[in-house]
Amino acid sequence: MIKALCLFILITCYSALACAQNDSPVSGTARINSKEKMINFAAVYAAQWTYYLIAHDDEIEKYGSFKNWHKNSINPHYDRDSFEYNLIRHTIAGQYYYLFYRSRNYTEQNAFLWSVISSFAFEFTIETVTERPSYQDLYQTPVFGTVLGVGVEKLSIYLHDTDTWIGDLVGYILNPFPLLPATNTIFGYVVPEKNKISLMLQWEFE
Amino acid sequence: MKRLIFLFIFFLPIIASAQLFDTEEEFLTDDWSEGLHIFVGAGVNSSNYHSNTRRNYLGLGINLKTDVGWYFHHDWALESSASVKFNRLNGDLIWDTLLTLGLRYRLENYYFRAFAGAGVLVVVLGKDQPEINDNNTRRLHMDGPALGLGFGKTNKTEAGKIWFIELNGTAQQIKHRDDVAIDGQYPIAISSQSVNDNSTIYSLQFTIGVLLF
Numbered sequence: 103m104i105k106a107l108c109l110f111i112l113i114t115c116y117s118a119l120a121c122a123q124n125d126s127p128v129s130g131t132a133r134i135n136s137k138e139k140m141i142n143f144a145a146v147y148a149a150q151w152t153y154y155l156i157a158h159d160d161e162i163e164k165y166g167s168f169k170n171w172h173k174n175s176i177n178p179h180y181d182r183d184s185f186e187y188n189l190i191r192h193t194i195a196g197q198y199y200y201l202f203y204r205s206r207n208y209t210e211q212n213a214f215l216w217s218v219i220s221s222f223a224f225e226f227t228i229e230t231v232t233e234r235p236s237y238q239d240l241y242q243t244p245v246f247g248t249v250l251g252v253g254v255e256k257l258s259i260y261l262h263d264t265d266t267w268i269g270d271l272v273g274y275i276l277n278p279f280p281l282l283p284a285t286n287t288i289f290g291y292v293v294p295e296k297n298k299i300s301l302m303l304q305w306e307f308e
Numbered sequence: 309m310k311r312l313i314f315l316f317i318f319f320l321p322i323i324a325s326a327q328l329f330d331t332e333e334e335f336l337t338d339d340w341s342e343g344l345h346i347f348v349g350a351g352v353n354s355s356n357y358h359s360n361t362r363r364n365y366l367g368l369g370i371n372l373k374t375d376v377g378w379y380f381h382h383d384w385a386l387e388s389s390a391s392v393k394f395n396r397l398n399g400d401l402i403w404d405t406l407l408t409l410g411l412r413y414r415l416e417n418y419y420f421r422a423f424a425g426a427g428v429l430v431v432v433l434g435k436d437q438p439e440i441n442d443n444n445t446r447r448l449h450m451d452g453p454a455l456g457l458g459f460g461k462t463n464k465t466e467a468g469k470i471w472f473i474e475l476n477g478t479a480q481q482i483k484h485r486d487d488v489a490i491d492g493q494y495p496i497a498i499s500s501q502s503v504n505d506n507s508t509i510y511s512l513q514f515t516i517g518v519l520l521f
Contacts, residue, residue: 161494180428182449182488182495185403189392210521211344233494238428241390241407245374249348252520 134208139216142206146199146220154228166231174230181236189246192239196221196247197254204255205279213251217244335470335519337417337462340379347375347472349517353393355404359507366402369395371513373476377412385412389423391476391513399434404509406454406478420459427454427480429509444489445498452503454480460515470519475512482507 134142155162181188199220203213221243225235254276261273274281333341350373355366371394377387386409393404410423431448460474486497 165494180426180449180451182447182486182497184447184490184495185430185432214344214346214521237407237426238405241388245346245376245390248346249374249520 134206134212138206142203143216143220143223146202147223150220150224150228154224154231158232161232165233170233171231174234175226178225178235178237178240181233181238183236183238188236188238188242192243193246193250195224196243196245197251198247199244200248200251201255201277202279204251205277205282210248210252214244214248217247217251220244221247337464337470338414340382340385340414342379342381345377345379345385346520347373347377347517348520349373349472349474349515351474351513351515351517353395353511353513355393355395355402355509355511357397357507357509360505364397366395366397366509369393369402371515373513373515373517375412383414386410387412387421387423389425391478393511393513397431401432401434403430403432404428404480404511405430406456406480408454408456410456417463418459418461420457421474421476422457424453424455426451427478427482427509429480429482445487446490447488447495449486449488449497450482450484450503450507452481452483452507454478458513462519472515472517472519474515474517476515478509478511478513480509480511482509 196217199217200213203216204210208216221240224243225240229235258273258277261269261276263269333343335341335345351371353369353371355369357364357366371391373389373391375387375389377385379385389406389408389410391406391408393402393406395402395404405428406425407428408423408425410421410425412419412421429450431450433446433448456476456478458474458476460472462470462472464470482503485501485503487499488495489498490496
């Protein structure tokens with residue numbers, strides 16, 4: 103617990119101090135059109151559902167229900183989760199939201215804003231299968247995630263600038279999203295089967 | 309009412325979305341640029357617990373804070389903030405989170421803050437606590453309303469980076485308590501009760517931080 107706490111504080115402080123008024127080359131005033139915003143949001147949303155269904159398999163089986171899914175969504179509360187969940191896992195999730203949106207040419211403010219929207223979507227429409235939305239998570243996921251994301255983005259750019267294969271490798275491990283090609287379009291299909299309904303999402307790159 | 313307030317706090321950045329175009333204005337210590345800005349900092353806190361029957365000094369601990377502000381005027385901002393404090397008492401870790409909505413007002417390089425919201429205090433019981441063996445309680449979760457005042461000063465480095473120092477005083481009441489056990493990854497409240505003994509935590513926090521963007 104104490105080690106995790108110290109690590110969390112160190113990373114947060116590093117991110118904040120190293121990246122005050124981030125001036126990374128990805129900064130800019132690029133306008134993202136509505137279609138691209140929806141596609142990017144849908145991509146994150148699909149990734150959230152995928153992660154949730156895989157990582158919380160046991161809990162969904164034990165506590166999940168369709169009734170919970172809609173009843174919980176209107177009933178947020180202060181959660182009782184552990185330090186590890188609230189401050190570490192959610193911060194890392196928020197960091198990925200931020201880095202993804204940054205890689206799609208969103209400004210820092212807009213990447214943060216869409217991280218907020220993605221966090222709300224997760225809390226109010228996905229995680230409600232097993233638990234109520236959490237006030238702490240609604241704030242901490244996008245805000246702490248953005249603080250960490252700003253630092254990780256700058257660190258990965260620095261590593262790429264070293265022009266070494268190890269720098270590139272670690273840079274892409276820290277922030278893999280620049281590897282994604284530009285978004286073109288996304289398709290969704292609902293496939294009814296005998297005992298289940300499948301949702302298929304297809305993301306086409308340029 | 310509490311829920312409405314908190315929904316408003318968390319929807320604040322979304323409300324601001326329509327205006328998130330880069331104005332190219334520079335954020336100055338004595339002339340704030342309008343728009344969305346985030347301050348983040350770390351520091352120390354000194355906290356005291358008071359109730360009708362007990363008084364405990366929680367000692368010095370660390371704290372982290374973030375302020376997500378909508379700067380709607382060159383002197384005023386509306387902000388939603390989180391202040392996470394850590395202290396130790398008798399081998400237990402006290403993890404305290406204040407989630408607040410407030411106003412920030414600037415006077416030259418100085419600024420003043422007033423904020424209110426809720427505090428969520430978690431006591432992570434040490435391994436030597438008898439509760440663990442008696443009823444599997446691993447943590448005590450408590451919450452209640454909180455409010456505070458603060459002031460600070462923004463500075464600019466030669467490289468043009470904005471940083472701040474800040475002192476905040478907060479008071480948070482404890483109105484509700486859950487004893488929490490763990491089932492796999494899931495926390496389960498094994499008992500819940502209202503707290504009516506005027507339990508309050510008074511805290512001073514000194515923070516140094518930077519403008520993230």
